[in-house]
Amino acid sequence: MQGRSVYVRGLGFHPFGRHPGKSIKQLAATAALGALDDAGTDLRTIQAAFCGNAYAGLLTGQESIRGETWLRAIGLSRAAVFNVENACASGGSAVHLAALGVASGAYDEVLVVGAEKMFVGDTAKTLQALASSADIEVMSNIGMQFAAVDAIRVKEVMEAEEVDESALEWITAKNHGNGVHNPMAQYRKPMTVEQVRASRMIADPIRLFMCSAISDGAAAVVLSAKPGRGAVKIRASAVRSSPIRDRDGERPTPALAADAAYAEAGLGPKDLDFAEVHDAVSPAELMYYRELGFCDEGEVAKFVREKRSAIGGSMPVNPSGGLNSRGHPVGATGVAQIVELTKQLRGDAGGCQVEGARIGLAHNAGGWSGDDPAVCVVHILEAEGRK
Amino acid sequence: MQGRSVYVRGLGFHPFGRHPGKSIKQLAATAALGALDDAGTDLRTIQAAFCGNAYAGLLTGQESIRGETWLRAIGLSRAAVFNVENACASGGSAVHLAALGVASGAYDEVLVVGAEKMFVGDTAKTLQALASSADIEVMSNIGMQFAAVDAIRVKEVMEAEEVDESALEWITAKNHGNGVHNPMAQYRKPMTVEQVRASRMIADPIRLFMCSAISDGAAAVVLSAKPGRGAVKIRASAVRSSPIRDRDGERPTPALAADAAYAEAGLGPKDLDFAEVHDAVSPAELMYYRELGFCDEGEVAKFVREKRSAIGGSMPVNPSGGLNSRGHPVGATGVAQIVELTKQLRGDAGGCQVEGARIGLAHNAGGWSGDDPAVCVVHILEAEGRK
Numbered sequence: 001m002q003g004r005s006v007y008v009r010g011l012g013f014h015p016f017g018r019h020p021g022k023s024i025k026q027l028a029a030t031a032a033l034g035a036l037d038d039a040g041t042d043l044r045t046i047q048a049a050f051c052g053n054a055y056a057g058l059l060t061g062q063e064s065i066r067g068e069t070w071l072r073a074i075g076l077s078r079a080a081v082f083n084v085e086n087a088c089a090s091g092g093s094a095v096h097l098a099a100l101g102v103a104s105g106a107y108d109e110v111l112v113v114g115a116e117k118m119f120v121g122d123t124a125k126t127l128q129a130l131a132s133s134a135d136i137e138v139m140s141n142i143g144m145q146f147a148a149v150d151a152i153r154v155k156e157v158m159e160a161e162e163v164d165e166s167a168l169e170w171i172t173a174k175n176h177g178n179g180v181h182n183p184m185a186q187y188r189k190p191m192t193v194e195q196v197r198a199s200r201m202i203a204d205p206i207r208l209f210m211c212s213a214i215s216d217g218a219a220a221v222v223l224s225a226k227p228g229r230g231a232v233k234i235r236a237s238a239v240r241s242s243p244i245r246d247r248d249g250e251r252p253t254p255a256l257a258a259d260a261a262y263a264e265a266g267l268g269p270k271d272l273d274f275a276e277v278h279d280a281v282s283p284a285e286l287m288y289y290r291e292l293g294f295c296d297e298g299e300v301a302k303f304v305r306e307k308r309s310a311i312g313g314s315m316p317v318n319p320s321g322g323l324n325s326r327g328h329p330v331g332a333t334g335v336a337q338i339v340e341l342t343k344q345l346r347g348d349a350g351g352c353q354v355e356g357a358r359i360g361l362a363h364n365a366g367g368w369s370g371d372d373p374a375v376c377v378v379h380i381l382e383a384e385g386r387k
Numbered sequence: 388m389q390g391r392s393v394y395v396r397g398l399g400f401h402p403f404g405r406h407p408g409k410s411i412k413q414l415a416a417t418a419a420l421g422a423l424d425d426a427g428t429d430l431r432t433i434q435a436a437f438c439g440n441a442y443a444g445l446l447t448g449q450e451s452i453r454g455e456t457w458l459r460a461i462g463l464s465r466a467a468v469f470n471v472e473n474a475c476a477s478g479g480s481a482v483h484l485a486a487l488g489v490a491s492g493a494y495d496e497v498l499v500v501g502a503e504k505m506f507v508g509d510t511a512k513t514l515q516a517l518a519s520s521a522d523i524e525v526m527s528n529i530g531m532q533f534a535a536v537d538a539i540r541v542k543e544v545m546e547a548e549e550v551d552e553s554a555l556e557w558i559t560a561k562n563h564g565n566g567v568h569n570p571m572a573q574y575r576k577p578m579t580v581e582q583v584r585a586s587r588m589i590a591d592p593i594r595l596f597m598c599s600a601i602s603d604g605a606a607a608v609v610l611s612a613k614p615g616r617g618a619v620k621i622r623a624s625a626v627r628s629s630p631i632r633d634r635d636g637e638r639p640t641p642a643l644a645a646d647a648a649y650a651e652a653g654l655g656p657k658d659l660d661f662a663e664v665h666d667a668v669s670p671a672e673l674m675y676y677r678e679l680g681f682c683d684e685g686e687v688a689k690f691v692r693e694k695r696s697a698i699g700g701s702m703p704v705n706p707s708g709g710l711n712s713r714g715h716p717v718g719a720t721g722v723a724q725i726v727e728l729t730k731q732l733r734g735d736a737g738g739c740q741v742e743g744a745r746i747g748l749a750h751n752a753g754g755w756s757g758d759d760p761a762v763c764v765v766h767i768l769e770a771e772g773r774k
Contacts, residue, residue: 081628082471106624241463241468
């Protein structure tokens with residue numbers, strides 16, 4: 001970050017899953033109060049709140065002042081409130097804007113809350129809301145749902161890298177195995193590659209168990225200009241929208257955002273101890289291994305075969321279980337990734353812990369432009385005190 | 388602003404009004420391209436775009452990545468895009484966050500676009516979207532529309548300040564008179580106090596001609612770390628949400644935001660040459676005269692009687708015609724106010740010009756908390772070169 005240093009100081013969440021008896025206000029409140037408690041502070045110190053949500057307008061009718069309704073319910077008074085949307089990257093975008101607020105000197109302590117309530121008793125309505133994360137005049141009207149879009153991209157990388165379905169199955173089983181130990185996760189059962197392979201095909205080559213689930217949930221962090229107990233430094237926060245390929249060459253959105261974050265941090269992928277990436281379908285990890293620089297082009301098959309992205313490997317990816325196991329309440333995901341990174345960097349990740357983790361990256365992708373994710377957010381966090 | 392100085396460098400808009408043949412993408416594109424042209428630049432210099440909109444999700448189904456769809460259509464590539472919502476203060480909130488982005492050093496040149504398409508051939512649908520600017524579990528379900536909420540507040544100030552309906556009528560006629568000269572305005576006809584008085588009652592004491600109109604429109608500005616031809620400096624950018632009155636005393640949201648902006652700028656209301664305020668109903672000016680410090684409590688009747696808020700008065704308010712005359716395409720309004728301020732400070736406001744204007748304030752209010760606007764944004768801009 002330019003400007004002042006920015007620290008993640010408090011973490012909170014409401015476990016992801018199916019919560020028919022709870023409103024989005026209740027989910028958001030649990031996460032927000034948890035983050036304040038973890039930071040050892042309360043709402044009175046919070047000067048601004050950045051609220052990430054994608055679909056409450058379409059799913060509940062509450063548009064416009066969602067964050068104000070969440071936080072006034074628990075006593076927020078006077079602080080600035082901003083409602084931030086960027087499809088599945090709403091949470092990461094809210095973290096980025098909150099970090100700018102602290103870096104600029106405008107705010108000393110801010111709250112970021114990402115929340116989504118997707119189970120509204122009407123799956124068709126939820127799917128229609130999800131379709132609004134592409135340009136509805138283009139993508140949605142030709143009937144491309146996100147699993148289909150991801151399937152096309154995954155097929156491309158499978159061909160280019162000469163990997164077969166067993167790689168997709170291994171990644172999925174790896175992430176479900178990691179998620180067993182994650183208290184935020186919707187699915188906490190281990191899964192074998194055979195179970196993955198036996199699940200029904202959704203959009204070839206993507207099978208049911210490879211898809212992150214519709215979910216209710218919330219996550220929150222307190223960002224501060226001051227370090228303190230358990231604080232972790234934001235080394236980089238970068239956002240890029242989709243390039244228009246014929247003008248800008250072939251770097252896809254995730255790579256553009258990662259390039260910017262590495263430049264900002266003065267670090268490269270080799271300096272990372274682990275990463276949380278946006279596996280809305282777990283096979284997307286295949287693309288991200290290349291696009292985020294975890295391995296070179298042509299090396300993906302080897303990277304998977306050597307299980308380098310497992311906990312204990314040279315570059316653990318989604319040690320939390322990722323979206324695939326944690327669930328994907330859309331607006332909450334990007335904030336949840338910052339919670340996961342900070343837990344790792346504090347050494348508090350329990351069964352998900354990457355030993356000695358000091359620097360981690362989070363990649364949060366949102367929407368669809370026709371070529372790429374419409375927008376990607378990459379954060380790099382560092383535990384300054386750890387060696 | 389703390390951090391680096393931030394300048395408004397380019398202005399653009401699509402005239403407000405009823406535009407049945409145009410999509411929100413077309414409205415936003417006209418405003419964005421106008422702002423880039425006015426700044427003497429193009430999309431390639433823009434590192435981030437901040438897009439204000441309140442109701443596209445509910446009115447068109449396009450949620451999540453509204454700004455990406457607007458700006459990709461005119462060639463935006465790679466730049467970060469953020470979708471910002473805060474009901475009627477969505478535009479002002481987008482300007483604030485964009486200013487933080489530049490002040491922090493993260494971005495050197497950014498685009499802010501506010502756009503709204505409210506005429507969708509279904510007035511009931513538009514009214515339902517508007518109702519989402521209050522907490523739908525509280526306000527909307529008890530049937531309070533915004534004109535009713537404003538009526539209660541206006542009555543309170545009328546009683547406290549001992550003013551009668553003639554003050555409301557004069558303010559309305561003043562604003563419509565000013566709007567005659569504004570090329571952005573939806574209504575450009577002069578209006579007499581008799582015409583205002585003859586219009587039908589909507590919510591006592593608010594009459595039809597006192598209400599800003601449903602509108603389609605867009606406004607855009609380029610913000611930059613560098614001054615340049617026609618650039619105007621942002622002296623303050625402050626956002627506050629509604630106070631919980633029993634804890635925080637009696638200062639309402641507009642006063643909290645104005646207090647913060649005055650403190651940030653090191654200025655007081657006496658230093659202002661003019662102001663644009665959020666007259667979603669024109670009688671709201673009565674409250675803002677006190678809450679923004681343009682006159683003391685108990686002085687409102689005199690302030691109006693002496694016509695101090697007219698162009699040529701000691702403190703011109705809404706020389707552009709305000710929301711009442713310009714129309715109120717919700718997400719565009721806060722950006723339009725920055726366009727109006729900058730035109731005045733450049734001396735380019737034509738028949739709306741306040742002679743010698745050097746410092747101006749914009750107040751943009753959004754949503755409803757039950758006591759107050761849910762959120763208020765106040766900007767103070769200064770023409771550095773002018774004496």
